[in-house]
Structures are given as structure tokens and as C-alpha cells.
Amino acid sequence: MKRSKRTCASASLGLAFGVTVMACAGGSGRPRTFSTDWLDDQGKSIGEVQARLKGTRPSPTSDVVLAVAGAKSEKLLGVPLSGAPPWAFSHAMDARPVLAGGVAIGSGGGELFALDAATGKKLWSRLSGGLALIGAGDDGVVTALTLSRGTGSTILIVDRSGHVAREIETDKQAGDPAVVGGVVFVPWANQYVSAIDASSGDELGRVTVRDKVSRALTIGGALYFGEVAILRFDDQIRRASQGGASRVVIPARELPGTPRLLVPGTEKQPAGATARDRDRLFARPSAPEGPLGIDSGRFYASYFCLVLGFDAGLGQLTWVHTHASDVIGGEAVRGGVLLCDEEGGITVLDSRSGQVSHTASFGEPIQSCVAHADTYQAPQSREVGTSLAKQVTEAVTNREATLVTAQRLLLRELALVSEESATKTLIDIASDPRAAPLLVADARAAIATRRNGITAMLASLGKHYDFLRDVLLSPPVGPIADALEAMKESKGAPLLASHLVDPANTDDDLRRAAAALATLASKEELPLLRRFFAMYRSSGEVDDVGLAVASAAEAILRLDPKAGRALIERATKDPMTGNAARARLEVLLTAAPGALQVK
């Protein structure tokens, strides 16, 4: 067993690997490994590492999708995106597999194992000592694995034969590592990334990151650090502690649920997908060089069976994909997003349109999925696709109860779409007795703000509650009345008037319909207005009805000033007129010119 000369602390191995034990080390001008007394060197040490590795790209590429399958999570399935044959490997799985370069790392049955990610061929296996697999990186020569010990971490550096070349133990929580050119990059303490020489275990450099960081990733030939934001390891990395690194972040905007772009690299991921896997964000850094952005200008959010595509610049919703089953994993790829569903389907969506551009399958239902794509490019879909309004409509009319959170968001998005069909969709939802109450409320609020879709509004007002014909929810009379009034659309007046005498409408709808009629009604509606006024001036039980009576009176007064005034004055003097209505009628008479006293 080889022991480092600079060992300054160590802990019990707990693993019978028979390899070098090292906890921390220090050298001239370099931080001691995982030391917390290190003073930020303004990027000097990490700059040196970057200079040393300049031109060194993570050598192996990996374009593969892995899934844990089987009722007891006893299978690992691989589908290479290159079109190579899929593979299966039987092994107990107690953690989510990790794709590290061209290697698939698994954990279960008391051991760690590595497979060739392209073929499923077993490379090596080792006892895990009961430690939980957290993450792994690989540069084609060595694989670095982070294992959690509960109160600290163990980092193993393993060569292709399975020989543990080095083991580093620390009391710090280390995150998901990456390996480039023999240097292991280990995020830790949510703010540092230490660059450790794989052969010596020495910390070569360290960078302090201003965003929370727990993952080091190789994507498309470049190295990145991140969790909340993504930082590229390039010649700007030395400026990271001053916030000057090449950095990209997803624009802040409302999203369904609380999706995460990157799961914290210090968390053990269970073999099977959890609720958090159904609520994810996907984005891919744009390129290894040049200004750092988001690939294709798109980021993606999944929420159960819905996938939303957003503009990476402004955060605007650009498309919605409704999937046949719940999405439980995936990865942003060049030109699109790759998704795995619980039925074992693999679907690639075109970033521009959200249309399906490629499909594949694991051939059976899966428990969870991980994907990595270095060079894979999503094919461009030939489908034009439907309008955003129609895509949203499909999503919000889905009956799946778990979707309500996303559907509410989409309804708000729909309210911003200027197409008339959006108005119709909102009305359909607000009129659907099977729709979730929260959705109905949102749809009603949105309808009131619409300034188009008059045809749909009038068609809706033409409907009334009808028990025999299964129309068990009145149309959204109030919101439509608001919209028609704002648009000064008098065509709706006869229909609104008919709703004054429909007892199935809510008090709120009644009040708003009457308010709209105060400005929209014509003489054609006078008989119904008079009838309503008479019926409810004395027997309106609630304030909304009283307000509606006052609005009806306003319309009557406008359309028939002489007789109308007489009617209203009589009503104010009638002791049976309700107090709330009377007060409003008196205000109305005072405000209206041309008093005609009735005795």
C-alpha cells in the first residue's frame, strides 16, 4: 500500500480496496486537499490547471440512455443513440446509475460496477462497503467515483482494470466529479471545485464559485460546474470568484411545480424515479467555446406528462408537448430534448417546435432513466405542428388530476395568446363541470381580460343550464359580460339579458351581466330588464343581486328616461324595496339628469 508523504489526516477506509489512503495534502502555493483554511487565490491555482489542460477535451464521448428496469430494479438497460444495438445487464440496483464518459457506473447488491456504456460489457466490479454512489466522472483512462459516508465522502479513482489507484476520504460532502486529462474536479461545500491530480491525489487548484455548485459535468467536449447556474471551465474560470466566469443560467420565470435543472450532486438518487423526477428542467450549454448560452435558445420543463419548451432569452413559452405517459427523466441534447417515459419510451423533441423528431424504446416499462449526449443531434422534425394555443388547449383539457398545477400556468399563458381559439378554449374550460375548480376560476379570470373571440363568447352565452341535456354548468356569463362590455360589443346584449332570468347563474355572474347591460343593452332588452327589476328589487336576497338590480335600473333609465325614471322613483318610495337596492337607486336618480317627480 502506497501512502502519501503529505498525508495530514486520514480516516478508516472501510473498504478493502488495498489502495493509497489520502485525506489532504498541501504544496507550495496550492491548497491542501479539501482544506477550509484556504484563502481565495483570485483564480491563480485554477488558472494554472486550466492552462495545463488547455486543449485537452474530455476524450470519450457518450451518447446513450440508461434505464433501471424490472419490478425489483434488477436490470440495467442501455439504448445507444448511435443506433447501435440496445443492451441489458442484470444486476441489483440500489442507486440511480451514473453515466461518466463512456462508462456506466452502477451500484447494488453490495458492489459497485462499471460497464461500457455503448455495449453494456462489464468492465469491473468492486465491493461498495455499503457506501452510497453519489456521482462519477471518467476521462477514458480513470474513473472517479464519489461515495457518501453519511458525514463525509470517499472519492475513489479507479483504472480500467478495476484497480483502485487512489482513495481520498474527507469529512466534506463531495459532489458529482468529472475527470479531464487525469485531473479530477470535485465540487464540495456547495462553493468550491477542487482540481485533484488523479495520480498523486494532490489538489492542484481550486475555484470558488458564487453560485451553489455540486456537480462537475462534461458535455459536448467541455467541462462545466454547476447546480443552479452552469459555469464553463475555460480561460474565464479564473475570474469565477469575482463572478466573471463564463456562466449561463435559466431565466427566472414561473414554472410548474419546483423543477430543478440539476439535482444536487451530493444527493444519492434512488434507483427508481421519484416525484422530483416528474418535475424537471432541462437545458444544455451552447458550445465548448465562444459566448456561453443555452443550446438552440431553448430550455425545457417537464411536469408529469407535459413538456414545455421556453425561449432561453426571455423565458417565453414557445411550445407544449403532451406526452402519452409520465416523463421520468431525460436530457437536453443538441437541437432538442430527449425524454424517457415510464412505459420505456424514448422520445426526442425538436427544440424549435416541440414536435417529435425521433423515438426509441427500452422495450419494457422502466423505473428510472439517465441520459447523456455529447455528440447526438436531435433530428429536425418534419411536422409543422399545431399552434401554441392548440397545444395549450390539448394540455389543459387533459383530465389527469396531477396536471392541475401546470395547467393553471398554461392557462395564464393562454390568456396572453392573441388567437381567437384561445378564447374558445378558456370558455370551454370555464364551462366544463369536470374541470378542476382552480382551473375554472383561472379560466374565468382570463376570459374577462380577452379582447377577441366574440363568436365563441356569443355561442357560449347562447347556452343555459339544462339538466336534461347534461349542461350542468352555466357558461361563464360574468367574465364574458366583462369582456363584451370592454369591447363595447352590443351583439351580446340579448343573450346577457336572457341570463338575467336564468336562476342557474351565480350571483356574481348575474351582477356582472347586469353591469354590462347597463352600457350594452338596447330597447330590445327593456322588457327583460323591467321584468328583472320588478322581480328582484324587493326580493333580492344578496348584495350581488341588489347591485344587479341597480345596474338594470341604470339601463332602464338610459333607454327609457321618462318612464324609467318614474319606475325607479316609485321603487325607491316602496317600503318593500330592499334597502341595498333602494340606496343604489337613489344614487342613480340623483346622478341622472332630468328629474321627473312622480307622485
Add this chain to the structure above:
Amino acid sequence: MRLTCFAWFVCLASPTLALALEANAAAQEATEAKSLKPAPAVTRVDVRPIVAKLKTAEAQRIQEALDEARLAGPAAAAAAPSIAEAVALGLSLPLTQFAVETLGELESDAGTAVLTQYAVHRNTKVRRAAVKALTRTKGPAAIVALEHALADSDALVRGTAASGLGAMKAKTTVGELFLALDHRVNEAAVSIGQLCNPEQCEKLASKLGKLSFDVVTGGLDQVLFRPAVEVSDDAKVKVLGRIREQGTIEGNKFLKEIQKRAVAPAFSARVRQAIDQAVLATAGGVK
């Protein structure tokens, strides 16, 4: 009263239906009384004091007027236009309901127009009262209003309307009554039984096994007891055949009840024979 709880199991199994049957029976009795006997001379009361009180616009006085009119019943029918006018101008909620009920008591078609308006009042009690009153004031407008009320959101309004349409012999509404029956407005069955033509009666009988037995036979009972000029013996025998086909104990009980009441000359020998055979055939019926 011929129809009141003619079949005890109907009344026990379906209180709503029992109520409907009672309402129908009352209506039918009234109709029969009109057709069989000369209409009794109604002693008209002097409604001028009632009308005078109605015009005071004082709640107490209006209440008194309505009390007096209600007490007089149809004899105070001449007050109906004034009550209708008071309702149309607007009364407090309790007075509205009372006035609506009073219009029903007066049984004057002068009340129909305003009652049709209040049959869609926002207050459920007022709506129920108006629909019930319309079944007594009658007239084409009442039929339209009751047909509309079949689709009301309130089950009692729907049921009252369904019963009323049967009592009012509104044959044009049988289609809507079937729709109501399919939507569990059970009161519609009896009305359909009162109104159906042979094809419609057959359609009602075809509901056996699909809807509650008590509900359907409530209507079929009406069919069997209608005069031959309305429902032919052929149609009645077909209905009996449908019940017989069920081969159930409850079918046998129902047929036995019919057998007890099916006497000549209202029932032809052929129909009585069909009943007897059906009773025998279903004697060992399944539950």
C-alpha cells in the same frame, strides 16, 4: 282516491314517487270529476276588499288580502289578476312566495303569465311554489313553463313539473318526459303512463330492467287503467307481456295488485285474462 298508494311497495320504496302519485291522483280526480259530473257551482266571493288591500302597497294589508283569497280558494278567482299584478310589480320575498302559492289556490289562468316568470326565480322556494301553482292554473303557457322546468337544477322543481305535465294532459311533452325519466326524474314515469300513445307506452314498458321496477310500473299502472279509447287492449296486453317477461317476484306482486283492481267493465275480458295468465306465469319468479 284511486291511485293513492295503490301498490304499497311503490310508496315504501320511493317516497318521491309516492308523492308524485298522490299529486297525479289528485289531479286526475279533479279531471275525472270535471268529466263525469257537472262542475259544481262555485260560489263567487266579493273580491273587492281583497283587491283594495292589494293596492295599498302595505305588506301587512297585502298579507291579509292573500290570506283571504287563499281561504276562499277558486271562489276568489276574480282576485287573481290583482294578485298577479302585485307579484309582477315586485313584493318582498316572503310575500312573493305566499302570493305565488295563492295564485295556485285560486286556479285561475289569470295567474299563469306571472307564474311562468316566477318559475325561473332565483329563490328555490319561490320557484317550487310557482311550478306547483302552474299545475293548477293550467293553460298552454303553463305547459311550456313546466316543460322548461323539467331541466331545472332543483330536483323538486323537476319532479313537480313532471307530475304536473301528466295531470295537465300535456301529450306533446312526452318526449321531454322520457328524457327526464332517463335523467332519473322518476315522477316522469307516471306522467308518461298517463299520456303515452301505444308506441310510447311500449317504450315505457321497455324501460323495465333498465330503470327501477317501482318507477316504471308506476307509469305502467297508469297505462293499464286508462280507458280503451286512449290505450287499446293490444297495447295493454303488450305491456303485461313485458312485465311477465321479467319473471320476477316483484313483477308477480305488481300483477296481483293489478288483478285485484282490474274489474269489468273497465277491463275487457281479454286484458283480464292476460293479467291472470301473467300472474300465474310469474308465480315462481326470481328475486
